[in-house]
Amino acid sequence: MKSYSFKGGVHPPERKDATKALPIERAMPSTRAVWIPITQGGAPNRPIVQVGDAVARGQRIAEADAFMSVPVHASVAGVVKKIETHLVAGNVDAPCVVIEADGSDRTEFMPPLDPFICTREESLARVRAAGIVGMGGAAFPAHVKLAPPKGTKIDYLIANGAECEPYLTIDERTMRESAAKVVDGVAIAMHLTGAQNGIVALEDNKADLVPVIEAAIAAQRCNPVGPGACAISVALCKTKYPQGGEKMLIKALTKREVPAGGLPSGAGCVVQNVGTLKAISEAFREGKPLIDRAFTVSGGACESPRNLEAPIGTLVGDLIPEIVQLAPGVKKIISGGPMMGIAMRDASFPIQKNTSGVLFLTERETALVDESPCIRCGRCISVCSCLLSPVLIVQALKAGNLDEAKRCGLLDCVECGTCAYVCPARVKLVQRFRVGKQLVREERDRAAARAAQKGAN
Ligand code: SF4
Numbered sequence: 001m002k003s004y005s006f007k008g009g010v011h012p013p014e015r016k017d018a019t020k021a022l023p024i025e026r027a028m029p030s031t032r033a034v035w036i037p038i039t040q041g042g043a044p045n046r047p048i049v050q051v052g053d054a055v056a057r058g059q060r061i062a063e064a065d066a067f068m069s070v071p072v073h074a075s076v077a078g079v080v081k082k083i084e085t086h087l088v089a090g091n092v093d094a095p096c097v098v099i100e101a102d103g104s105d106r107t108e109f110m111p112p113l114d115p116f117i118c119t120r121e122e123s124l125a126r127v128r129a130a131g132i133v134g135m136g137g138a139a140f141p142a143h144v145k146l147a148p149p150k151g152t153k154i155d156y157l158i159a160n161g162a163e164c165e166p167y168l169t170i171d172e173r174t175m176r177e178s179a180a181k182v183v184d185g186v187a188i189a190m191h192l193t194g195a196q197n198g199i200v201a202l203e204d205n206k207a208d209l210v211p212v213i214e215a216a217i218a219a220q221r222c223n224p225v226g227p228g229a230c231a232i233s234v235a236l237c238k239t240k241y242p243q244g245g246e247k248m249l250i251k252a253l254t255k256r257e258v259p260a261g262g263l264p265s266g267a268g269c270v271v272q273n274v275g276t277l278k279a280i281s282e283a284f285r286e287g288k289p290l291i292d293r294a295f296t297v298s299g300g301a302c303e304s305p306r307n308l309e310a311p312i313g314t315l316v317g318d319l320i321p322e323i324v325q326l327a328p329g330v331k332k333i334i335s336g337g338p339m340m341g342i343a344m345r346d347a348s349f350p351i352q353k354n355t356s357g358v359l360f361l362t363e364r365e366t367a368l369v370d371e372s373p374c375i376r377c378g379r380c381i382s383v384c385s386c387l388l389s390p391v392l393i394v395q396a397l398k399a400g401n402l403d404e405a406k407r408c409g410l411l412d413c414v415e416c417g418t419c420a421y422v423c424p425a426r427v428k429l430v431q432r433f434r435v436g437k438q439l440v441r442e443e444r445d446r447a448a449a450r451a452a453q454k455g456a457n
């Protein structure tokens with residue numbers, strides 16, 4: 001099979017051998033309490049339960065009225081003990097609903113819904129009601145991606161199984177263990193968006209998954225309640241980072257470019273992570289909201305690397321040492337992968353809808369060295385798959401020139417971290433880009449506030 005590719009990118013050590021053959025195991029620590037962040041992707045939610053309330057698994061506990069928001073549900077049956085701020089996966093403190101599990105399996109799922117019979121509006125409402133966000137890391141509300149702007153024609157629905165981050169194997173295990181659900185999710189998303197082509201995209205280091213996915217596609221074709229699978233195929237992409245980035249995947253598979261500052265729908269594509277597609281299938285077939293999360297635990301300082309599935313809100317610290325054992329010398333704890341994940345101040349954060357992995361890294365793995373001055377080697381330019389010049393953006397940011405940074409493509413940067421990975425001077429490129437984008441957002445907010453004030457006068 002041909003392997004598709006894009007220009008740029010790097011080949012960091014894969015480090016997936018520790019977990020790629022390990023099945024996903026269900027994990028529930030004996031502490032039996034979960035800290036569920038009230039907002040997990042999209043606009044801020046408000047809690048709709050109070051301390052002392054009894055809740056069932058799958059019951060809505062937080063929501064917002066905004067279209068760009070998804071509700072959050074109880075992941076265990078029990079009693080609401082507290083609503084308080086707690087460390088969450090972005091390494092910030094955010095409000096969480098604390099539920100103490102009562103050990104029962106009381107559930108409050110929605111009734112199943114046939115995605116091929118209900119209206120498009122009912123389908124989108126179901127995806128939103130199930131609280132589904134992008135599980136590959138971005139936590140973007142799935143129903144918003146599946147409802148592209150009016151007049152936009154979607155040609156391709158791409159299932160993102162590239163999983164290019166080192167260490168992480170949870171997408172690979174999800175495809176191996178739940179291929180039928182992933183393919184069903186692709187068929188549902190194609191039906192919703194009107195895409196005529198569905199592509200399950202894998203990196204070629206997972207080529208042995210091709211027959212597994214093809215068997216699921218063949219079975220879906222014979223499924224009387226799952227039409228639409230006839231146009232689904234599997235495609236291999238070269239194993240390199242950041243192959244799993246939406247823009248790179250679209251470029252590699254369709255040769256189309258996502259417009260600068262635009263969305264994949266601008267190139268006629270919708271990309272969804274394979275875990276998200278599985279969750280979409282479950283939301284229709286079982287009425288199940290997104291309340292469980294599978295993730296990889298790995299890293300050189302982890303003595304028991306594994307793939308786990310836990311109720312959302314489970315504290316990583318509660319998994320240690322009962323389920324996850326650590327070696328001495330943990331230098332860095334990362335929520336996500338080593339390239340795009342967030343370094344956490346400690347392990348007391350909860351598993352969230354977009355937690356694809358938790359890594360415990362040694363000093364050697366993190367290569368913790370101080371930043372030194374840029375030596376103008378140009379390596380960052382040669383690897384950027386968005387064809388940007390990271391060194392120029394960072395120079396503009398250092399000079400406090402936001403306009404110049406924007407002109408150099410700051411807002412087109414997908415924060416993949418490839419430039420920082422190859423930089424011999426360890427210039428903190430991505431951190432600076434994140435801060436720069438935040439400054440641009442603040443600038444826009446101030447301008448909007450001024451315009452609103454002017455309108456009111
Ligand atoms: S500039 Fe942005 S998109 Fe380009 S390599 Fe660096 S982080 Fe990735």
Ligand code: SF4
Pocket residue numbers: 373374375376377378379380381390391419422423424425426427
């Ligand atoms: S890779 Fe690092 S040292 Fe080289 S030009 Fe880019 S920022 Fe400068």
